[in-house]
Amino acid sequence: MKCILYTLMICCAVSACNNPKRKIMEPYKWPDAKAPIADIIPHKRVIHGDTVTDNYYWMIDYFKKGPDSTKVVDYLKAENTYLNTMMRGTDQFQADLFKEMKARIKEKDESVTVFKNGYFYYSRTEDGKQYFKYCRKKGSLSAAEEILLDVDDLAKGHAYYSATGFSISPDNNLLAFGVDKVSRRQYTIHIKNLETGEVYKDAVANTSGRAVWANDNKTIFYTANNPATLLSEKIKKHTLGADSHSDVVVYDEKDNTNYIGVGKSKNGRYILINSQGTLTSETRMIDADHPEAAFKVFTSRSKDVLYDVMPVDDKFLIVTNWNAKNFRLMECPLDQTARENWKEIIPHRKDVLLENAEEFQDYVVLSERKNGLTDLRVLKKDGSDYYIKFDEPAYDAGVGANPEYKSKTLRYSYTSLTTPSSTYDYNLEKKDQKLMKQQEVVGGYDPKEYVTERLFATAKDGAKIPIALVYKKGFKKNGNSPLLLYGYGSYGANMDVYFSSVRLSLLDRGFVFAIANIRGGQELGRQWYEDGKLMKKKNTFTDFITCGEYLIDQKYTSKGHLYANGGSAGGLLMGAVINLAPDLWNGVIADVPFVDVVNTMLDESIPLTTNEFDEWGNPKQKAAYDYMKSYSPYENIEKKAYPNLLVTTGLHDSQVQYFEPAKWVAKLRTMKTDKNVLFLKTNMEFGHGGASGRFDYLKEEALGYAFLFALEGIKK
Template sequence: MRLSPLFLAALAVACATPPPPAPAPQAAPPAPSATAPAPARPTPPVAKRLPHPVTQHGDTRQDDYFWLREKENPEVRAYLEAEAAYTAQVMKPTEALQQKLYAEMLGRIQQTDLEVPYRKGGFFYYSRTEEGKQYPIFCRKKGSLEAPEEVLLNPNVLSEGFKFFRVGTFEVSDDGNLLAYSVDTTGFREFTLHVKDLRTGKLGPERIEHTAGFDGAWAADNRTFFYATEDDAKRSYRVWRHTVGTDSQTDTLVYEEKNEHFRLSVQRTLSNEYILISSTSSTTSEVRFLPATKPSAQFQVVEPRKQDHEYSVDHHGGLFYILTNSGGRNFRLVTAPVKSPGQKNWKELIAHRPQVMLENLVLFKNHLAVLERDTGQPQLLITDLKTGASHRIQFPEQGYAVFPSSNAEFDTPVLRFQYTSLITPWSVFDYDMNTRERKLLKQQAVLGGYDASRYETERLLVPAQDGTQVPVSLVYRKGLKKDGRAPLLLQGYGSYGIPSMPFFNSNALSLLDRGVAVAVAHVRGGGDLGKPWHDAGRMRQKMNTFTDFIAVAEALVARGYTSKERLAIQGGSAGGLLMGAVTNMRPDLFKAVLAEVPFVDVLNTMSDTTLPLTVGEFEEWGNPQVKEEYEYLRQYCPYTNVTAKAYPAMLVKTSFNDSQVMYWEPAKWVAKLRALKTDPNPLLFQINMNGGHGGSSGRYDSLKERAFNYAFLLTQLGVEQ
């Protein structure tokens, strides 16, 4: 999926003093006097135009910048470098501001820190950070937290010599002796799987390339590992059985997914008794299972796939617990006997409720925890499996995010969850499901003295074009006057059924403390109000995503939270598509736009089935080979619909090795905008030559990127210190 970077839902924008004016002209002796010329404005690069007609369904489009797809072409690199140099020139007056913002954000972070350890198989696992180091260090202690520390993986050492480094799979065998882990050193999601003997610290012979980044499961024998590999389009399509210490060339293929709409994932149930292979498309799923004690047996199907039937599986005792959308779009929970798990034997445990989306579940020995979304608000429903009694955990705020976290033990009465809101730092709780007591284990430290009472949050409802009520989350410094004079950053995403959750982000304090309000538009296409909310913003209803966002922006202006001259917008990936579409539709409504790794060349990308993700996303966006779907996509594709008119100030960001939104999409978009736009507003294009879909991998590098973004937005919003 073309997901936004992790920070999409973490709200951020800051204010800064605009660059100082140029010195007054001075007379130059001797006479006659000569006025010193004003500093020349940097000249933006101009990409050459090479006609490339594209004809579909009798409609011909000119793609003059198609040549920018040639990644190895020196001219392409020269153009990208020229754009980077131009952006650096334009942003040079903000360098002091960037440094100030970076120092502020860094100053709030506990640089040497420790995550809350979680227990699994006699060990306490955790990660920790050290001041000055880019990456967290993965550790454990045996038996108790007072035991000596054992470092399992230190990415700060492993990343030496690489400009990008990311850990994917991280799975320890049942006996605690072996670690299967994968790493990506390019940013292109090219994960290589390794196996480390934790007793000796030595790596085995395994070096398995093209593995799915975050998948894998050990069998109960502590020597068999199941993993998935990707095809050339980066679709995880094969699952393999590997015996530790052997050549991966001899691994056994246990399942191949030949339907290009489906992707595979491999997990082990929390009960540890079964290994699951899930095959999923955007609308349909199928799950296979295998006893973890019989790794050489054949996987069996829970329920054969049927178009538009989605389900997921977990295990407890002699039953599978199945979340299914059969009988309701927002899912219900059923059980089925492991010996005959087909749909004819399903028994309903939690009925479908139109306003409540069942998102996920965690099965313990004596309890069931279900993550629900009730009219947009996340809830944790706890059920005692012995008595059948249920209750919800109560939360104090009107807008928040909560979800289970690090539950690795099956036989425990304690549920661990994380809680956060726009003003509440990330908090880790242990909740006793018997006594209903919760214990705060840790709240994210915000150095420098953070006081939540200084800020205010609101949750609004805004009528969309068709009358649908669209939720909006806001946060701002108390005392904000709703007189239309405050600067405001409005963020949005609205795709894949993913909710835009109101996370706390300490970086946003640099913005809020300068009087900038921040808002999130929970537009259709996301999962904020369940599956119907997603359905109402995908395929041939995708325009709702854009008109919802515009309606929210207009309402915030009309209600006095901001004005058109002080409104900035931000979105990443599929949220970058949102930015491109609304900017084409209503360029007069926004002062500045920040589009990160934006999916803006929708029509061309969805027409190219050789690209990663394309075929699997026909059920999200549509298939341009179908005339009606082509015509609908053509209506909103940002690149296709750029025209000669005035646009807001824009900062467009991408990564050269992004595998989810190829760099050439924003590159082509910027080139076309530069050729056609009629305004003098800055259009900046920054490309990270060493990053991935989320930008740089190191935490300090990521903060510098954020400071750069803020500096751009602040100067455009004209907010003084």
């Protein structure tokens, strides 16, 4: 399932060159190994008068700690063994690909510094190390370095280690941080004294990982998660030195379809609690100088109204969709926050989506999206404004880390399919900018050797679907080249373009990489999202198919060389499109795919289920059940030919549980009529996001590349 947008993009697709010779390249000869066949144990689901037999429901037992737990693990291991046997002939190629991709990464590197409250903060990596060191310097970049947290050292002996949520106390003396050692995104918050180096005994378990400091330097607020469902249920208050079991609940969310979180205003004056679902939000606040105070509602939640609050010196700024589908900017006095006191600053526009705002003392910077691309708009105190524009046909630009409220410099990021990730500082007064850092591709990289385009495919209902693509210079549109089409299309998550040094291994072997901005995302405004969710979800799938057909029609590729990739909710997309158009794709990689939609959404004990009713619907309602069942990949497997498939999952995945892809693969094995390969790769140590080390994930990438390279007959 699920929400976490999943941008790992295991990008696999393939080719060696763009000439007719590639047609005679011999595909990899798969060994004659026997695929594992899962046991059939019928389980009946009866709801709304509809009876469905699920032969693989037992695979939930490892998650539920049921009687077949051991059998589940044995099956997953058998699938891994089968994959390794079938792919053994590519082992050396995978090793070479891993080295090739790793060689492009600058091992000894340092992030751009971020200035806050008298210190420059940054992280740095060292040669051969998987993790990083979190550091700071006081007052000047020439000052002595303080290593606040050595994650390389902390991660020793752990197969998975994630440190996140670094939060410094207002007096600069304490660091709060979250740690997850099992990859289920359940973090324990620790507190370190930066003067003495002591890590306090305070250890707050089952949290989102981030603590928010009150201005007294001894009180933190945090989000407490349910240990079973992983739902963010409560905001709690912890005092240094106290037993976390006695932490005070300051907010208890009663609506289990909402996510909640706590933060601090940029000007440091308020602690803010936000409760938000897909359609409704509500904010509570207290003065950060008074952590003992009771939180007060900013304005009461109302159906279909979303709002975000930003305090500035003399008022609150509000980004809201109240009577404004694409959102507008409003303001209200500090002491009159009810909605009737809101005054419009930037009105709603039908063709422009207002995504967010970044407040400074003298400026507000708006992120606006028009025609699927982002512009940054600067509002000055005198009411005038101007835009920071960008020129490439497809790019991604966004506001970066800007913690200093009084700053007159905007930190923003920029990337494209051909431009490495870049960080700029923009002087809001002088309107000039400085490139602070650009991702270095070790070994050299020339963007002029690659070409990017932006196209629009037309859906049957007339909707224009943006497609961004990139290829190596010299590419010929003759239909002979392989093409990887990536998609997501859920939660209003924007799938913007980005540069990948890893992807060069594919482009240099002659294939095209493309991203489809299908409905369900929010690239073309809020309506684009709403037209790809709930009872319109099938638009997401048909849009993706339309994009594939368009790219074939325009001779960027052909059916024998078209590949697809998506993860999480994008994995649902993969499952749906191979049911609807199985002959369109030569190969598909579905990463941690949300493919058992009905069963998961019926089971509220599965993590995050209730949070997602506004996205998929609640199948306990018959109309939602019927529609969901009509597209759920697991429910709609038929006796027919399917493309070559590589499916990945993680045993400890907290977003899409392992049993969804495992059941899907087991059922596909018994139903498909083709001789194409079907693989399931389960990472027995990791979860939804894969490995935590900065190099380990490349092994998964190399596996995916080798899979489709094998289909294309590319051997080096």
